[in-house]
Amino acid sequence: MQLSRDDLKRAYRSMFTIRTFEERVDKEFALGNIPGFAHVYLGQEASGVGVCFDLTNDDYIGSTHRGHGHCIAKGCDVHGMMLEIMGKQGGLCGGKGGSMHIADMTKGMLGANAIVGGSPPIAVGAALTQKLKKTGRVAVAFSGDGASNQGTTFEALNMAVVLGVPAIFAFENNGYGEHTASSYAVGAPSIAERARSFGMPAEVVDGSDFFAVHQAMGRALERGRAGEGPYALEIVCSRFLGHFIGDPQAYRLPEELAQARGNDPIPRFRKGVTEAALLDDADLDAIESEVLAEVEDAVAKAMAAPRPDISTLETDVYVRY
Amino acid sequence: MSKKTYGQAINEALRGEMLRDPNVIIIGEDVAGGHGASGEPGGVGGVFGMTAGLYKEFGPERVLDTPISESAIIGAASGAAVTGMRPVAEIMFVDFVGVCFDQIYNQAAKFRYMFGGKAKTPMVIRTAIGAGFRGGAQHSQTLHPLFTMVPGLKVVIPSNAYDAKGLLISAIRDDDPVIFMESKVLYGQSMEVPDEAYRIPFGEANVVREGKDLTFVAFGAMVPRALAVAQTLAAEGISCEVIDPRTTSPLDEDTILESVAKTGRLVIIDESPPRCSLAADVGAMVADKGFRSLKAPIKAVTCPHTPVPFAPNLEDEYMPNPRRIEEAARAVLGYR
Ligand SMILES: Cc1ncc(C[n+]2csc(CCOP(=O)(O)OP(=O)(O)O)c2C)c(N)n1
Ligand SMILES: [Mg+2]
Numbered sequence: 001m002q003l004s005r006d007d008l009k010r011a012y013r014s015m016f017t018i019r020t021f022e023e024r025v026d027k028e029f030a031l032g033n034i035p036g037f038a039h040v041y042l043g044q045e046a047s048g049v050g051v052c053f054d055l056t057n058d059d060y061i062g063s064t065h066r067g068h069g070h071c072i073a074k075g076c077d078v079h080g081m082m083l084e085i086m087g088k089q090g091g092l093c094g095g096k097g098g099s100m101h102i103a104d105m106t107k108g109m110l111g112a113n114a115i116v117g118g119s120p121p122i123a124v125g126a127a128l129t130q131k132l133k134k135t136g137r138v139a140v141a142f143s144g145d146g147a148s149n150q151g152t153t154f155e156a157l158n159m160a161v162v163l164g165v166p167a168i169f170a171f172e173n174n175g176y177g178e179h180t181a182s183s184y185a186v187g188a189p190s191i192a193e194r195a196r197s198f199g200m201p202a203e204v205v206d207g208s209d210f211f212a213v214h215q216a217m218g219r220a221l222e223r224g225r226a227g228e229g230p231y232a233l234e235i236v237c238s239r240f241l242g243h244f245i246g247d248p249q250a251y252r253l254p255e256e257l258a259q260a261r262g263n264d265p266i267p268r269f270r271k272g273v274t275e276a277a278l279l280d281d282a283d284l285d286a287i288e289s290e291v292l293a294e295v296e297d298a299v300a301k302a303m304a305a306p307r308p309d310i311s312t313l314e315t316d317v318y319v320r321y
Numbered sequence: 322m323s324k325k326t327y328g329q330a331i332n333e334a335l336r337g338e339m340l341r342d343p344n345v346i347i348i349g350e351d352v353a354g355g356h357g358a359s360g361e362p363g364g365v366g367g368v369f370g371m372t373a374g375l376y377k378e379f380g381p382e383r384v385l386d387t388p389i390s391e392s393a394i395i396g397a398a399s400g401a402a403v404t405g406m407r408p409v410a411e412i413m414f415v416d417f418v419g420v421c422f423d424q425i426y427n428q429a430a431k432f433r434y435m436f437g438g439k440a441k442t443p444m445v446i447r448t449a450i451g452a453g454f455r456g457g458a459q460h461s462q463t464l465h466p467l468f469t470m471v472p473g474l475k476v477v478i479p480s481n482a483y484d485a486k487g488l489l490i491s492a493i494r495d496d497d498p499v500i501f502m503e504s505k506v507l508y509g510q511s512m513e514v515p516d517e518a519y520r521i522p523f524g525e526a527n528v529v530r531e532g533k534d535l536t537f538v539a540f541g542a543m544v545p546r547a548l549a550v551a552q553t554l555a556a557e558g559i560s561c562e563v564i565d566p567r568t569t570s571p572l573d574e575d576t577i578l579e580s581v582a583k584t585g586r587l588v589i590i591d592e593s594p595p596r597c598s599l600a601a602d603v604g605a606m607v608a609d610k611g612f613r614s615l616k617a618p619i620k621a622v623t624c625p626h627t628p629v630p631f632a633p634n635l636e637d638e639y640m641p642n643p644r645r646i647e648e649a650a651r652a653v654l655g656y657r
Contacts, residue, residue: 035455087455096632098455099457101631114459117420146388149389150390176358181356181357185387250365251357256357308632313627313639317627320625321596
């Protein structure tokens with residue numbers, strides 16, 4: 001599929017927004033401005049953006065504990081996200097969810113998820129709705145390599161095939177589930193192979209290449225929109241930082257850590273589009289300064305915002321005791 | 322004897338039992354330290370570091386890193402337990418039992434009775450519980466009532482480092498499945514803990530503070546909170562007794578009833594939504610067996626009937642906090 005100049009700009013803006021947002025989350029966390037813990041998406045930008053690029057607000061995604069990038073790629077408002085992550089009034093979930101539970105139903109974002117393997121079965125259900133209502137829409141479940149080992153994931157893969165629903169399983173293999181390498185914990189030769197054995201097409205994709213992810217997702221979408229059933233992608237990417245912010249990563253060799261940023265999807269995209277004369281540096285620089293200003297503004301507003309009103313503790317439930 | 326944290330006490334109990342009994346094995350996510358891509362573990366010892374150093378000392382056959390597959394972790398532990406091992410399985414956060422609950426309450430918990438007393442299932446499930454560290458709705462629950470209502474399970478909630486060590490040793494030597502609930506907010510608390518092994522029997526409450534006007538029954542991380550309020554009230558000449566049941570199953574009913582017989586007033590502090598909580602359970606027990614001792618209605622201080630909220634101010638209000646505990650105590654003391 002040929003991408004227009006505007007498409008390319010939108011892709012870069014989305015990836016650069018994730019990068020800037022996450023670097024800022026990392027920093028604000030270190031400053032003590034973010035309660036609890038947070039998992040950043042640095043290094044995996046091309047995956048989330050490539051997968052979500054052609055999705056509409058009526059297509060659904062289910063995400064993971066490492067969900068900020070998926071939210072941004074699916075169009076969630078960065079102001080609402082920053083408010084949520086800081087636990088402030090006006091956050092996308094009113095401050096009740098936090099980093100691991102950001103959701104926005106108006107954007108087809110069914111929530112980050114703090115339970116590993118939580119999203120795949122939910123995506124099967126969201127895909128079932130699309131099938132029954134004949135919408136031509138799809139539901140994507142993002143999962144990590146670690147989540148690919150969860151029983152809920154196996155059940156969802158099989159049931160998606162049995163029910164013939166337009167679910168797309170996007171496995172982001174960043175080499176680690178917490179501190180344990182996927183080469184140790186995934187018994188099969190590959191996650192894609194495993195998905196294929198359940199009876200769906202699957203492919204391994206270079207997750208640092210936006211175009212590769214976008215094209216593979218195009219094939220998955222074509223099958224889903226045509227009502228032909230589920231699809232799986234194993235998107236191989238790199239987790240630049242630790243599992244959570246502050247993880248000392250003693251389990252990664254120094255050489256490996258040094259290489260973690262070796263295949264950065266953002267400069268790679270920039271180099272690709274400028275060398276092919278599709279966009280020039282000035283276009284990209286302009287996007288960068290807009291994004292930097294937007295994230296700066298989101299942080300400033302979130303810092304200044306009040307905590308949720310205490311009366312909201314007992315709202316959004318059907319009964320009080 | 323030396324000063325040890327709650328976490329160190331747990332680590333020491335695990336190590337001591339592994340040295341004593343070669344059948345004791347550890348199984349869970351990242352418990353070895355995390356297998357890095359190089360194939361060698363780095364030494365994390367679980368996300369909370371409770372099993373740190375054990376892989377190095379006991380090797381890969383006794384400290385097993387697993388994939389993120391809780392059903393298989395618990396199922397494998399119970400299968401190993403009925404066939405001669407003594408596994409200590411780790412479910413990182415108790416919130417994750419949702420994905421493996423069948424293996425706990427339909428399988429491990431039932432073997433002994435359902436097989437006519439012919440099976441033993443000596444296994445421990447260690448798991449971190451509790452709110453107060455901004456973990457959000459799926460990393461902050463306690464869920465002890467869920468386990469307490471299942472026949473066949475023993476349920477332990479230590480409130481301090483000394484108890485943590487003695488109770489964990491008892492848990493590992495026990496022939497029934499034991500849920501061992503570790504309060505995240507207590508991991509760093511320290512006190513004097515003996516270096517040698519000792520056991521604290523299940524079903525024996527600890528009278529943490531003696532008093533005559535009011536009985537507080539509190540569980541896990543709520544014990545220090547009850548003590549703090551008892552301290553505040555003592556300054557006004559009000560004498561509170563604080564009871565830590567230490568195990569919710571079996572429950573030491575006698576110690577609670579004896580205390581209420583003395584004070585006539587009961588406030589139960591339970592970090593749990595109110596319905597079907599331990600507060601409801603202990604309250605009902607005392608209303609039944611201790612009715613004549615009561616001078617005032619029993620009060621429960623619990624969480625609201627909601628998931629755990631993320632925003633710090635909401636979470637602080639969600640938990641039974643000193644203000645709410647004190648209010649309940651004053652209401653009971655002032656009852657006419
Ligand atoms: C059911 C469940 N088990 C364990 C955890 C703890 N946990 C959170 S993230 C994580 C690792 C997930 O690895 P992966 O799926 O590869 O995602 P990544 O962190 O690499 O994005 C683990 C074990 C959890 N949240 N839920
Ligand atoms: Mg991973």
